[in-house]
Amino acid sequence: MTGLRKGRITRISGNMVTVRFDSPVMQNEVAYIQHGKERLKSEIIRVRGNLAEMQVYEDTSGLKINEEVEFTGDLLSVELGPGMLGQIFDGLQNPLPDLAAQCGFFLKRGIYMEALSGSEAWDFTPVAKAGDKVRAGDKIGFVQEKMFRHYCMVPFSWEGFFEVVFVEGPGKFTKNQAIAHLKDEKGNVHHVSLCQRWPVKIPIRAYREKLKPTEPLVTKMRLIDSLFPVARGGTYCIPGPFGAGKTVLQQLISKHADADVVVIAACGERAGEVVETIKTFPTLVDPKTGHPLSDRTVIICNTSSMPVAARESSVYTAVTIAEYYRQMGLHVLLLADSTSRWAQAMREMSGRLEEIPGEEAFPAYLESHIASFYERAGLVRLYDGALGSVTIGGAVSPAGGNFEEPVTQATLKVVGAFHGLSRSRSDARRYPAIDPLISWSKYRSFIDQEQKERGQWLLRKGNDIAQMMRVVGEEGTSLGDYLDYLKSEFFDFVYLQQNAFDPVDEATPEERQSYVFAFIDEIIQSDFSFSNKDEALHFFQQLRQLFRGWNSAPWQSEEFERTETEIRALLAERTKAG
């Protein structure tokens, strides 16, 4: 497909235009609509006869019939190379700060900028040498990007083996300068530079094998790590009605999760939430590395008022960037908020294409699209033996908070952990509002299995008793049952609930979780003696208050030790008497 191929608009409906063409076109090919001086990016999503239907990544007002369209021959791609960490892109990988510098307050349509700066020079250090045999994904050298060695690799799209003919010595290079020459099996020489392009909708597969995720990815959220853990290279979803705290939870995880790189895809959600991340991350220091959190974060931001088609592509852009960093042997966490908005973008396009609708008017291919997106997560062994992973956490916004709806159901089929948020928990201000009675995880927790099961058993029992008490009243409940109910409430209040606005309580490291969980397990198993229910209630209220203070005391601080002594003294009084 060479030469300039062009077409003309015959129909405009919302963000979909139909184009008549006379030379071959490719499905998912990128094209530009020429509107006066503006060039609007669009993508072919269906071809019928000599008409191509395209989704336009921009507002279509003012477009006219017969305007010219230029096909590019490329699939929608992103640029991969040093300079992405700390950056904020839109769904098409336009750097938003650069757009703001050029256009001011508003996102003017038709303005596309280089994703990575062409003028910035990076200090390159070679690792490959002349004569080496390499293939796609192998490391040629590295540059220092923030705290990481950012490896420059043989482009993933190159097939077969190559011989290194020449590698530049240490020195400064910009992204498009050649740093190595490689010879393919036919003897042709190719140039490798610091950056490469990759089509977003195709997974990067330059690794030896995909492994089963086993190591936990510590999020420092007690409820998640202890009861419903996430594994490195695994997947999880957070469905919940609005106001249940999905986004706050995702934000906390993005801050505290034990990952090397975090990619945040703000997909069709509120701009305000992204702004908070954008503005606070540069000021927060990651205790693990001592660098600002923004140094390990890439934000893909296509908020709800930005064009719908770009929203659809934003999750792919995000996962491609995540895969790219994985190829360097890093552990990457991708947080997509919200995958429902992405599914709705598909629905909008499907509606405009007048496809036969499936359930709730979502297209029939909804499930397969969701499945193939989550399948891009995984723990992989690279060609050089190093491990890298992409973990995907997707927020889901089910219509009406009803988990039976298509997007939630399609997601549940393919993820490894389910953190279901419930309205009743959030109404009762029990945060995080993950409902321990409906959530599950297929991954192993670092908490002792027996202790964990006892905790979950207690929560179920406590809930049963609470249900029963609603019918028979407190007076109809035995003291033993009432005590189990109080214990389960206590467990919920002081361990499962976590105060996101307390600097200590908001993140609990693995060691502290194991320690506290074991202590609580002791309390759960203790026999207490009370003469009546009011006494028991009063005791647990006291215990709860002490524990709350304990939760906000720094780990192993003097205050921590002192409160623990106080708690143990209070417990001793009650257990001794019995």
Added chain:
Amino acid sequence: MQKFYSNITQIVGDVITVEAENVGNAELAQVITRRGTSLAQVIRLDEKKVFLQVFAGSRGISTGDRVRFLGHPMRIPTGEMLLGRIFNGSGSPLDGGPALDENLVEVGGPPVNPVKRIIPEKMIRTGIPMIDVFNSLVESQKLPVFSIAGEPYNELLARIAIQAEVDIIILGGMGLKYDDYLFFKETLEEQGALSRSIVFMHTAADPIVECLLVPDISLAVAENFALAGKRVLVLLTDMSNFCDALKVISITMEQIPSNRGYPGDLYSQLASRYEKAVDFDTAGSITILAATTMPGDDVTHPIPDNTGYITEGQFYLKNGVIEPFGSLSRLKQQVNGKTREDHRTIMDTMIQLFAEYRETLEKQAMGFEMSAWDQKLLKYGRLFEKEMMSLEVNIPLEKALDLGWEILHQCFSPEETGIKRSMIDAYWPGTHEG
């Protein structure tokens, strides 16, 4: 110079189809009929066919009528001249004043670049404790008031319009009863708030297409003021009528409906309006409060459901009061840590205890014996409802916090509240004197 087209080939609902050339998508046109001239907007182009949504409705349009394209999208005058004025959904004056055509800006402009927004941090005081204490309203926030028909949501909005500490109020009415229109007009006039207000009013009797325009023109005008450094509060009532108008048009255009007849892009349509709420890094701000009536008091209905996912919280108006459960201001944490140090403590404690009170009420209703603790909760709940929840209460935040401590003091001992010891020592009534 401008060409007239007279080949109207189709009239369905309020959408007409005319054959014309060189027409831009979303462009404005005039339809000249015997009944007068109406504006119309291009909503779809298909070869030579141009689909126009006629603002005044299609009634009385004949296939021989003429259409003239204006070559520009919908525009609206802006600026200080608008203050104190009342317009309809197409921007024509309703108050007998002169029509304006200065400082025209395009309606429905591009979205704000997220990196040019700032983290909201300025509280808007309303004097209503259920808002100020428990769910503070924050500049640049977008909040719906969920309620059902018959609840005093318009009264609440009017009170906020009068009491809120902002520079400019823009009121967008959609599908309102004429009485409600008069109520707003009179209340704003009587309380002297009309001079800082601009009203765009669509009543139930007006053409449905004009209803669709109200949020767009209200927000375009608001944006213009915000860019000039003003703090603008936009009140929209009732957004459910706007959604229903969207439904009518999309069904007319034969779009496949997704849920209860609403178009699949309802979320995006609502989001593009609500997301106009903004705090610019070097200019003013737009805050949006929007009444949304829930058909059948069902929050899972597509309108409140989609709205809830877009907005930064919601107020539930139920039985004439702002219901503490379910009501949520997502941005309150940005401001309530900076008001007074006990603000969050009072907020959390009072709500948790109120939740327990509600459970006790249920138990009581089922005839169970009330324990000593239950009795305390009952006393607390009644005091809370009377002194905090009533919409009649109009007191500044600090007074409301003091009142909170007083109520707790009257009902509980300090440790029963679960409040941290340091807070009790500082604020529990009676402790500092003794």
